[in-house]
Amino acid sequence: MNKKLIEAFGPILLVVISIIYTACNNASSSSSKKQLISFKPIQGIHYSEVQRLQKNGLALNAYGYQLEPQWQINFVSDDSASVYSPIKKQFLNFPLSRGYDSVFNTARAWLRVKKMNKDSLVLEILKAKNDSIEINGSKVYMLFYADNYIKNVLHSDTATLRRPSRRDTQFVKSLVIKANKDITKAFAARHPVQFISKSPLVTAKQLRTKPDIMNNFDTATDYLSPEYDINIDKAYADFYYSFTACVDDRGEMHYLRPLIDFSMVGEEAQKSYIHLSQSVMDSYLKYYFKIIPGTTLGFMHSSNITLHVQGKTSARGESKK
Template identity: 60%
Template structure:
């Protein structure tokens, strides 16, 4: 079940214990909120029950869909309210609509699909929801300042005469913002940011293979695969190397596809004397094996190529390759 029997809400430094049945007291009367005995208000979805909404934009308070790290907030939800305690939401993982329990709270707050949301606007044509921060058994009512903008499917089709694919395109402000980040990153690769289309490593030799790690969306990670976007990570194997070795490090990949060593992904706090030789050898391997064995396609965002960062876990083996050709065939574009 997605609801919880009791939780604490932080507001202005005060922790208030709440229950699902009555999540607080408010004297503020709002439209579409039903009063219970004049003391406990729960939001009602009766006025929009059965209407199918599609998320057309997800934006921060400043109106942008991208942050300074290049991460894009993507509109993904499709939903309708079946009743005041049930919602139907499209799962991009299972490719189908799924019914989820819905728990209503005070001040237009509700929970469904493992997400706490606050209604900012609600009518038969559109819906604006604020995503709330949630940690442990408490939610921050001030929110994360991230907003989901939804339009009714009927409104999109018969009033806007459009479709969700077109409406979900990045705005002109988003494009201008990314263009500014690209200019900075390409003039100084240390100002790299996450690429919407990540770097690709294409093997040029049967002695080498590179596979990008992919997060499996599941309950344990709340179906969050954002690390694949923010930190593309590759497992690389070099066969018939000069010796057996294993190094983990991150690199800048500039807009020309050139690699620049960044830092080791190893904790040297207990033995700092090993850090310098580790970096020296790892950088040498990067400049030799990786540049020799791979074609590197730089990352890009909104069609603009730019510097970005990737993480590498590199294994060298003196042994001959074992079915490396088959592995490469599966992962080569």
């Protein structure tokens, strides 16, 4: 009877056993994939970031924004990392939180380990919003080399390794050619426009974002959209205008648009504002400043800026009579 049962249900039993075996293997495999990443193999090694690249291998995007390798990191333990702060000019200790799928958090950044050994380290930057993480990543990768590897194997230094690649240079050249032929193709300059005063009555100051916890220490807006406060003493009238302009590769300024909401005041007020603010740009700014165009990788090119221009009939510190 038992023999007949085995003959009848043997194939079914084999299938059941196979399913159970496969399920056990998958569970074991899934469990191994969900192991928390450990930094013990590389603890105490100082790494310096030498490249920060997009998925296409370029360090710059179509807007001219250049990804800069800045990090220096040392994994002190599985729950602590020492990271160099370019702002404070020193190494700071940060808690290190480990997650699954090689994800970890330190120095207010979510990262995923793509490669790790004693000579090099590749991390992918993850986007975080509120309480969630974009697990697919930003497709931006950070390449680190161990300081010892840079010095004793590559016989180089971080400054040399961080230089733009030939591909980056060719890419920027293509952007520059387009921007200098057509200012509507202007892009952000790595080194922004400079205003050099020709008179003690006019001053220009670029506004700088103060890095803090509220902006996650991100000052990218200073790069992508530089703003300037310009003061003019002994002007023909008291005025204050805010507008955007394009500075081309020759240092010539081109008026773009006012930064005022005219929906409540009408078309005539808008026309007057544009006329007066453009006149100020074409007179005071063009005659009393030497304007140096923005540059990227050493190439001068058209780039857009924001201006807040204040004119006073009296000089600063001089009271009106």
